[in-house]
Amino acid sequence: MKGRIVAGHSKFKNIMHRKGAQDKKRAKVFSKATKEIIVAVKEAGPDPDGNSRLRGAIAAARAVNMPKDNVERAIKKAASADDDTNYTEVRYEGYGPGGVAMIVVGLTDNKNRTASDVRSTFSKYGGSLGEPNSVAFQFDHVGEIEYALDKASTDDMFETALEAGAEDVQSNDESHVISTTYEGLNSVREILEKSYKDALRAEAVWRPQNTVPVDIDKATTLLKLIDILEDNDDVQSVFSNFDIDDAVMEKLSAEK
Numbered sequence: 001m002k003g004r005i006v007a008g009h010s011k012f013k014n015i016m017h018r019k020g021a022q023d024k025k026r027a028k029v030f031s032k033a034t035k036e037i038i039v040a041v042k043e044a045g046p047d048p049d050g051n052s053r054l055r056g057a058i059a060a061a062r063a064v065n066m067p068k069d070n071v072e073r074a075i076k077k078a079a080s081a082d083d084d085t086n087y088t089e090v091r092y093e094g095y096g097p098g099g100v101a102m103i104v105v106g107l108t109d110n111k112n113r114t115a116s117d118v119r120s121t122f123s124k125y126g127g128s129l130g131e132p133n134s135v136a137f138q139f140d141h142v143g144e145i146e147y148a149l150d151k152a153s154t155d156d157m158f159e160t161a162l163e164a165g166a167e168d169v170q171s172n173d174e175s176h177v178i179s180t181t182y183e184g185l186n187s188v189r190e191i192l193e194k195s196y197k198d199a200l201r202a203e204a205v206w207r208p209q210n211t212v213p214v215d216i217d218k219a220t221t222l223l224k225l226i227d228i229l230e231d232n233d234d235v236q237s238v239f240s241n242f243d244i245d246d247a248v249m250e251k252l253s254a255e256k
Helices: 002-044 052-063 068-079 111-124 154-164 185-196 216-231 246-255
Strands: 088-095 101-108 139-148 168-171 175-181 201-208 235-240
Touching (some): 002 052, 052 068, 101 111, 111 216, 139 185, 154 168, 154 175, 185 201
Antiparallel strands (some): 139 175, 168 175
């Protein structure tokens, strides 16, 4: 009986631990979406109809299942004359383990704090932070819009997207990924929404022009570096040009 009680208690603790971790992760995702909304409102006002960046931020918030009340609260807060919250867009560039190029994009209210945190994280996990534009030339700054595969046939999505001004459409077993210029992201997204409603995501990305293969030892450290960076409240996105073989990923997954 005692053994069963202990085992049951351990299982309960594990379930609660997982739930706590999931809640923490969800809170961080919502926090990042909120920052995007606040920056958009302060840049061009609280009316989505006249603020394309805000429309994109709201769409991104919906894509991560952020409650409507949270979205409205963020807009109201940012539009308030009493709100003095200001976030600055930052970008850091450097190299991770194995010579992998990395770009870290963030929104922060304290650039010194964020720069220090990012630099120390790079150093701790075998990377090095570089000067502005030290690796950006290895990437293309573009827009990506993703829709679930069942939203449209491959031909229909391709035709609609290109008519909307997209540059390319790649369909796989799960989704359609539409590529746009950085400047054309919002206009293409808005046209596609008329036919297919909200996208799974619509965002500006740094797409690598070439990839760097990474072995299992470097991959372990690299993925840890990326996890820690993404866990930073000031970091919105991390982009890299690594290429990890499927067999290596399977080994890493089995070790967790």
